[in-house]
Amino acid sequence: MAITEYFIRFLQRRDTLSPRDLEWLRAVPTQHASFAPGEVIVPADRSANRSCMMLRGLSARSHSLVGRPKERVITALHVPGDFVDLHGFVLAGLEHAVIAVGSVEVEFIDHFELVEMTENFPHLTRLLWMATLIDAAIHRQWLVAAASLRSSAHLAHLLCEIYTRLNAVGAASDYQFSLNLLQRELADILGYSPIHVNRAVRDLRDRNLIRWSGADITILDWQGLASLARFDPTYLDLERQSR
Missing domain, CATH: 2.60.120.10 (Jelly Rolls)
Structure with a gap:
């Protein structure tokens, strides 16, 4: 290939x-x-x-x-x-x-x-x-997100980042993507217990920011999710320029 x-x-x-x-x-x-x-x-x-x-x-x-x-x-x-x-x-x-x-x-x-x-x-x-x-x-x-965000906001930041990275290479669009992670794996990533992760997912749903079914995620309110997460994609360096 x-x-x-x-x-x-x-x-x-x-x-x-x-x-x-x-x-x-x-x-x-x-x-x-x-x-x-x-x-x-x-x-x-x-x-x-x-x-x-x-x-x-x-x-x-x-x-x-x-x-x-x-x-x-x-x-x-x-x-x-x-x-x-x-x-x-x-x-x-x-x-x-x-x-x-x-x-x-x-x-x-x-x-x-x-x-x-x-x-x-x-x-x-x-x-x-x-x-x-x-x-x-x-x-x-x-590291910054782990130190400054808690629970729902921390999870929201991860979702914003993963969607942005996928969208940048054409692997996701229309604010829909798949995240094939178990709650215990999310807990490993975010540094919380699975119970806290479950509560964070439920909170984002209750705020009508996301729809999460199995591995499939739809971001219903991008601005709201990004605002909660204080997400700024500058660190992903998405601007095209000569290097």
Whole structure:
């Protein structure tokens, strides 16, 4: 397979790709793989020779706690178009695993292909750098949200972010998207108990901000949800400019 079009959309939302850039991206070979819910996509503590891009579904960055291997902390969610472990291209190994949330399809690209890119395509190299910086900005914003928002507002911020990221690559529209997360997984992400998450979901429903059925979410009042969350998408760097 060729590189996912979602990743190309991720880049084109933020910069203009030359015909040469697009030709290389669409020609570079990738290996397709599917994963069942809970399966490890990228293992921790191993030097990798390829990097992984999301094609379908949702994945999570999962950290195991020392001395408590059955417990985990989720520090990131990855949507279609994301390079989930691009930093592993230059690091000796990863301190976390990437796991499938629901059914997932990914594409792997060999690191020697990325070496060719960095040696022969300086503009694309800068855009890979940009992608890792956006990933870091999302992580920082999660810390800010955890420190400043509580319960319903914190959940509202997560929903605003995920929808915005999906919409930016054409994987969601009309304020509708799927979030295949169990309440205990939401609890892991937000740092609450499943009971508190249940109350937060119910509160957003009672305010007529969202409709949530199974994995399907419809945002009924975007302005209201974003206002409650104090959501500002600046950290997602969605403005197109030359880099």
